Amino acid sequence: MLKLQLFSGAAAxxxxxxxxxxxxxxxxxxxxxVAEPVFLIDTYDGDFVDIQQMTTxxxxxxxxxxxxxxxxxxxxxxxxxxxxxxxxxLEGLSNAVTYNMNEGAGDLDSLAFQTAMEDLNMSFGCSNSxxxxxxxxxxxxxxxxxxxxxxxxxxxxxxxxxxxxDRFVREQEVAxxxxxxxxxxxxWRAQSQALxxxxxxxxxxxxxxxxxxxxxLARQHQRTLMxxxxxxxxxxxDITPEALAPLIDAAVxxxxxxxxxxxxxxxxxxxxxxxxxxVVSLPQPQSLVRFLGPGLGRDNADYFPAYVLxxxxxxxGFESRLMKTLRVEKGLTYGVSSSIDPxxxxxxxxxxxxTKNESAGEFVAGIRAEMQKFIEGGVTEAELADAxxxxxxxxxxxxxxxxxxxxxxxxxxxDELGVDYFDRRNAxxxxxxxxxxxxxxxxxxxxERFSFFLVGEPEGLSAE
Amino acid sequence: xxxxxxxxxxxxxxxxxxxxEAAPEGNPPTSFTLDNGMQVVVVPDHRAPVVTHMVWYKVGxxxxxxxxxxxAHLFEHVMFKETKxxxxxxxxxxxxxxxxxxxxxxxxxxxxxxxxxxxxxxGKMMGLEAERMVNLTINDDPKxxxxxxxxxxxxxxxxxxxxxxxxxxxxxxxxxxxxxxxxEITVIGKMEEVGALTPEDGLAFYQEYYxxxxxxxxxxxxVTEDEVRTLAQEHYGPIAPTGVAHGARKxxxxxxxxETQLITHADPKVRQPVWSRYxxxxxxxxxYDEALALDVGLEVLGGGMTSxxxxxxxxxxxxxxxxxTYAFTTLHDEGPAVIYGTPVDGTTLEELEAAVMAEVxxxxxxxxxxxEVRRARNKLAASxxxxxxxxxxxxxxxxxxxxxxxxxxxxxxxxxxVREVTVEEALAAVRAVFAADKNYIVTHLxxxxxxx
Numbered sequence: 001m002l003k004l005q006l007f008s009g010a011a012a013x014x015x016x017x018x019x020x021x022x023x024x025x026x027x028x029x030x031x032x033x034v035a036e037p038v039f040l041i042d043t044y045d046g047d048f049v050d051i052q053q054m055t056t057x058x059x060x061x062x063x064x065x066x067x068x069x070x071x072x073x074x075x076x077x078x079x080x081x082x083x084x085x086x087x088x089x090l091e092g093l094s095n096a097v098t099y100n101m102n103e104g105a106g107d108l109d110s111l112a113f114q115t116a117m118e119d120l121n122m123s124f125g126c127s128n129s130x131x132x133x134x135x136x137x138x139x140x141x142x143x144x145x146x147x148x149x150x151x152x153x154x155x156x157x158x159x160x161x162x163x164x165x166d167r168f169v170r171e172q173e174v175a176x177x178x179x180x181x182x183x184x185x186x187x188w189r190a191q192s193q194a195l196x197x198x199x200x201x202x203x204x205x206x207x208x209x210x211x212x213x214x215x216x217l218a219r220q221h222q223r224t225l226m227x228x229x230x231x232x233x234x235x236x237x238d239i240t241p242e243a244l245a246p247l248i249d250a251a252v253x254x255x256x257x258x259x260x261x262x263x264x265x266x267x268x269x270x271x272x273x274x275x276x277x278x279v280v281s282l283p284q285p286q287s288l289v290r291f292l293g294p295g296l297g298r299d300n301a302d303y304f305p306a307y308v309l310x311x312x313x314x315x316x317g318f319e320s321r322l323m324k325t326l327r328v329e330k331g332l333t334y335g336v337s338s339s340i341d342p343x344x345x346x347x348x349x350x351x352x353x354x355t356k357n358e359s360a361g362e363f364v365a366g367i368r369a370e371m372q373k374f375i376e377g378g379v380t381e382a383e384l385a386d387a388x389x390x391x392x393x394x395x396x397x398x399x400x401x402x403x404x405x406x407x408x409x410x411x412x413x414x415d416e417l418g419v420d421y422f423d424r425r426n427a428x429x430x431x432x433x434x435x436x437x438x439x440x441x442x443x444x445x446x447x448e449r450f451s452f453f454l455v456g457e458p459e460g461l462s463a464e
Numbered sequence: 465x466x467x468x469x470x471x472x473x474x475x476x477x478x479x480x481x482x483x484x485e486a487a488p489e490g491n492p493p494t495s496f497t498l499d500n501g502m503q504v505v506v507v508p509d510h511r512a513p514v515v516t517h518m519v520w521y522k523v524g525x526x527x528x529x530x531x532x533x534x535x536a537h538l539f540e541h542v543m544f545k546e547t548k549x550x551x552x553x554x555x556x557x558x559x560x561x562x563x564x565x566x567x568x569x570x571x572x573x574x575x576x577x578x579x580x581x582x583x584x585x586x587g588k589m590m591g592l593e594a595e596r597m598v599n600l601t602i603n604d605d606p607k608x609x610x611x612x613x614x615x616x617x618x619x620x621x622x623x624x625x626x627x628x629x630x631x632x633x634x635x636x637x638x639x640x641x642x643x644x645x646x647x648e649i650t651v652i653g654k655m656e657e658v659g660a661l662t663p664e665d666g667l668a669f670y671q672e673y674y675x676x677x678x679x680x681x682x683x684x685x686x687v688t689e690d691e692v693r694t695l696a697q698e699h700y701g702p703i704a705p706t707g708v709a710h711g712a713r714k715x716x717x718x719x720x721x722x723e724t725q726l727i728t729h730a731d732p733k734v735r736q737p738v739w740s741r742y743x744x745x746x747x748x749x750x751x752y753d754e755a756l757a758l759d760v761g762l763e764v765l766g767g768g769m770t771s772x773x774x775x776x777x778x779x780x781x782x783x784x785x786x787x788x789t790y791a792f793t794t795l796h797d798e799g800p801a802v803i804y805g806t807p808v809d810g811t812t813l814e815e816l817e818a819a820v821m822a823e824v825x826x827x828x829x830x831x832x833x834x835x836e837v838r839r840a841r842n843k844l845a846a847s848x849x850x851x852x853x854x855x856x857x858x859x860x861x862x863x864x865x866x867x868x869x870x871x872x873x874x875x876x877x878x879x880x881x882v883r884e885v886t887v888e889e890a891l892a893a894v895r896a897v898f899a900a901d902k903n904y905i906v907t908h909l910x911x912x913x914x915x916x
Contacts, residue, residue: 048512069511070852111779114770118839121846140846167778170808174736174785181733183627283732286622318544318556328553331615334623354623386561393563397580400512400685401853 041241048399048422051409052241058249059228063409063419065236067402071141073237074406075148075248078414079230082131084200084264085221089212092205096168096218097225098126098133103164105153110164113150122147124154130201131264131345132414133225141238148247156254158222160215172210183288183455186280187352190453191292194278196267201346224259228252232413236406267346269294269451277364277452277461287360287456291367292350293449298342298415304428305436306340306349306444311387312379313370313445314338314351319386321373322351326366332359336367342415349444361460368447375446378438392426493862494689495872498696500705501677505862505872506692507684509855515685516859517589518578519597520867522680523673525572525651526714526796534653535661537570538617539669543577544568545609548599552609555592562588572647573715573796574867580856583686590681590699597674598703604663614658621652629731630738633909636727637742640905641800643722646714671708676700678709680866684859718744718798721903730912736785738806738909739813739820743897745791745801749868752881755793757893758801760885762789763840764832765824765894766803770839773803776823783811783819791897796868801897813908828895837887845879 042053052064086093102117102125103110117124122139124147139147179185192202231252235244273293296306314322314337322336338351355363379387398404399422412421454461491508498504524536546552559566564581579589603609625631635650642648652658681700683692721744748755766773766789777784785806792799803824807816851857865875 067511069509070849072850072853111770111775114768115839118768118770118843121842138850140849163779170782170785173809174806177735181735284627286619286627316560318553319560324553327616328609328612331612332619334616334620354627355619356622386557390560390563393561393582394565395563396512396514396582397563397565400509400514400855403853 039245042419044419046420046423048396049405049409051419053419054241054245056245056249058245058253060231060233060248060252062233062235062241062244062248063413064234064239064241064244065402065405065409066238066240067236067405068238070402071238072138072402073141073144073235073239073244074136074138074402075151075233075235075244076134076136076406076410077252078132078134078232078410079226080131080232080414081133081225081227081230081259081261082128084130084203085225085261086203086209089209090217091203091209092172093213093217093221094128094133094225095172095205096165096213097222098128098135099168100160100164100215100218101126101135101154101158101222104159104161105150106157106159108153109159109161113154116150120147120150122150124151131343144239144243145247148251152247152251152253155226155251158219160219160222162215165213165215165218169210169213172205173207176205176207176210181282183282183284186282186455187288187290187453190278190280190455191290191451194274194453195269195292195451199267200264201267223256224261227256227259229258231255232410234406234410234413236402236409264345266344269348272448273451275448277454279458279461280453280455281457282455284456285356286354287357287363287454287458288352288354289360289363289367289458290350290352290453291450292348293451294444295340295342295347295349296444297344297347298417299344302436302440302443303342305432305440308384308387308391308429308432309374309379309437309440309445310338310340310349311391312383313374313441315340316387316390319390321370322353322367325370326353326355326363330362330366332363332366336363349450357457358459360454360456360458361462364452364454364461368450371445371447371450374441378441379434381434384432384434384437388429388432391429395426493872493876495866496689496693498676498701500701500703502696502700502703503680503866504692504696505680505682505866506687506689507682507855507858507862508687508689509684509858510686511855513583513686514580514855515583515586515683515687516578516580516856517586517593518576518682518684518859518863519593520574520576520680520682520863521673522574522678522709522713522867523669524570524574525649525653526646527673528646528649531657532661532665533649534617534651534658535665535669536575537652538614538658538661539666540568540570540575540577541613541617542602542610542666543596543600545613546601546603547596548601549595550592555596558592559589564589570651571795572651574864576860576863576867578856578859586683586687586691587695587699590695594699594703597676597679597700600670600674602663602667602670608663610663610666614661617652617658618655621655621658625650625652629729629734630909632731633727633729633907636729637740637905637907638800640725640727641721641742641744642718645716645718645797647718647795647797647799671706673709675706675709676703677705677707680863682859682863682866684855684862715796717750720744721905724903724906726906726908728908728910730910732912734909734911736806737813737911738804738907739816740802740804740907741817741821742800742802742905742907743902744798745793745897746798746893747793747795748870749796750798753889754893754896756881757885757889758791758897759793759844760837760840760882761832761890761894762791762801763843764836764890765789765827767840767843770836772827772836773805773820773823777805777816777820781819783808783816787820794864794868803898813910817906824898825900828891828898832887832891834887837885837890840890841883841885844882848879 044051083094104113120143124137126135137151314320326332326336333353333355336353340349493507495505562585564579566579568577746755773787777787787805791801
């Protein structure tokens with residue numbers, strides 16, 4: 001399954017400089033007389049995808065899936081550092097960094113930078129989550145070299161001009177106002193304040209923190225977020241490792257080696273939640289209902305039983321018990337679902353849906369009743385077989401486009417699952433037994449473990 | 465909510481515009497017709513052992529009878545319920561046990577159903593769709609599934625439209641724009657009319673429109689034309705055409721907007737006002753060249769950060785938080801061409817409107833540059849290459865175009881046709897749509913007084 005290929009660094013560099021735009025910097029001085037092997041490619045031939053792992057001459061670890069049938073290339077970069085890295089009082093700073101990464105670099109101001117991307121028919125942009133900062137570039141294969149040159153300029157000489165920075169602040173000011181009537185946001189805030197008010201995951205951008213941000217602070221923070229030691233790179237498309245490596249090296253050459261950031265302390269949810277649902281008033285015809293309780297991580301032996309169980313509970317679309325009861329039988333909702341999140345810092349089992357205000361009490365009681373049925377009766381053999389059949393049988397559907405493959409291989413890297421994960425995963429699901437599932441159901445789906453949050457004008461709620 | 469909810473989609477408009485670039489050598493899409501009149505399109509893509517199987521019916525909200533708004537969409541839900549040979553709620557179970565994903569969606573012009581599966585399951589999916597094309601059971605029990613599904617659709621309407629002040633206002637604006645045309649009916653239907661639909665309505669609708677000669681089969685993915693032909697003849701071939709499907713649909717040219725009007729919607733959930741102007745645009749079906757030119761012209765005018773309106777109103781004058789333009793050119797009949805914007809604090813909607821229209825008029829007077837039109841054309845043409853990455857969106861684009869009567873070669877020619885749009889044509893299309901003597905609908909989305 002594993003193939004090793006050696007490439008001469010000099011030959012690889014020559015190959016690229018022959019087809020790249022002349023202004024792409026060569027990765028290092030060339031000496032064609034010394035055919036020194038400088039990078040090694042491990043090709044993993046999987047059942048779903050073939051992944052070429054390499055460390056570039058510049059020292060960047062890259063996973064590449066070469067797919068020549070469509071003339072496009074996408075490159076994703078992710079750094080383990082997100083909005084929780086914002087210094088106290090400067091909430092929004094990481095967002096300011098990512099917003100401004102495609103707003104001008106080097107000699108190009110914002111308009112010139114955007115125009116350059118349009119001229120190349122490419123896109124490049126960055127974003128944050130709580131724990132990650134990500135940048136993504138998509139380009140036509142024929143324009144890969146000049147497109148990556150644009151990306152390189154953004155990392156090497158980002159401008160953080162006052163104009164786009166002020167536009168970022170104006171947009172954020174509007175976002176501060178509009179979030180106050182967003183049901184999803186209000187549910188999230190109620191959850192944060194009730195369950196982990198002092199944790200970094202509960203921090204929010206405020207008018208004060210926004211007012212304190214400056215282009216200089218963003219410029220400095222970019223070099224905290226985007227360092228070589230935190231960087232993961234994946235790429236998918238019509239490009240070879242030898243062609244890609246020097247483009248990646250040139251793109252990230254100017255990033256600092258390292259920066260100091262502390263990891264986030266994990267959140268531990270209470271084993272028994274408050275009995276009364278938390279209600280946030282919002283004038284609209286429906287109530288949004290969200291529930292969450294303690295979950296479990298990938299290092300837990302019960303993770304796959306829980307994952308399979310969740311399909312039957314609320315993860316399987318129409319095939320879930322929540323949908324069969326609350327939508328199909330009772331007509332109470334357009335959709336209700338659940339999921340498990342194995343983020344080690346915040347292990348949760350959560351879900352929700354929406355129903356007219358008049359039926360909110362019936363809806364919440366219905367969700368709790370479905371949980372209770374799992375505790376009392378467990379899952380049937382037929383349900384377990386159906387869940388496995390879907391989860392295993394549908395797995396290839398996640399590999400039928402370059403963009404899905406790019407997302408999948410990046411998440412395997414972020415979660416440190418190993419290059420062979422895609423090929424191991426179905427066996428892990430197949431091995432789940434009814435006994436495992438029912439033991440996990442009895443422990444994790446106990447209704448008293450779940451906190452409920454409602455946004456709207458719900459009626460008929462009572463303490464359970 | 466994730467997109468997992470099945471039988472639930474309501475696709476406002478498909479991206480016909482961004483259709484296929486010339487396909488890879490040796491694998492061009494092909495089409496043929498079964499003896500019973502069912503058209504078949506095959507879009508090969510051999511990257512993964514996966515196929516997208518879609519059945520498109522030539523029926524949508526445009527075909528609904530007066531007072532029966534929402535029946536095309538409600539019927540889409542009912543199609544998942546029960547057939548002669550498949551028990552209640554079993555359809556989805558069979559697909560998911562086969563490792564498949566499925567959904568459906570309804571528009572003004574069409575209704576479509578799809579399954580995405582491993583290629584080994586393609587024949588089984590055809591068997592399921594063929595079964596429900598002819599053997600659907602509609603229960604007339606007042607407590608039966610038709611009634612409970614009506615309640616689900618009412619929740620869907622609350623979730624998609626009534627929870628969202630912006631969606632409520634857009635629904636009113638579109639109804640005003642299409643006054644007197646069948647599109648005036650909102651696709652999801654009016655709450656009271658949906659609530660009054662009966663199983664008899666559903667059965668009549670099924671018998672009139674669900675028939676092989678009124679359907680198009682699209683299969684994209686790891687298959688050849690021969691494989692699809694063999695399976696399609698086996699599963700769909702034996703179905704006799706009913707002969708009652710309408711040859712002529714209720715499509716008609718949309719009349720010009722009779723008078724300019726302001727529609728205001730105030731809601732306590734609104735925290736930032738929004739302004740829009742809806743003009744009557746055109747469509748690729750009604751006027752292909754003008755619709756292409758309008759797409760290019762709107763890209764230059766308000767298609768992103770580099771557009772004229774964004775640079776003027778957001779970057780230079782700093783009167784707007786955002787501004788943009790769009791048009792529904794992929795409906796059969798003429799749809800809206802829209803300019804919208806959100807003012808910065810301290811600027812009223814009237815002030816924003818005056819500044820935007822002054823800029824629009826100045827641009828229409830002074831014209832576009834060759835350079836910016838070239839970029840807009842390339843952007844639209846390149847999007848066709850990026851779209852090829854998704855097997856499902858390729859299937860969507862071919863289905864949405866063929867259901868409106870476009871042929872394969874016309875779809876494949878789209879990027880070339882876009883690249884042929886001239887500066888004069890792009891400008892002329894924009895001038896025609898936003899001409900000073902045209903009526904339009906203005907919308908104001910406003911905060912309401914009072915506490916939350």
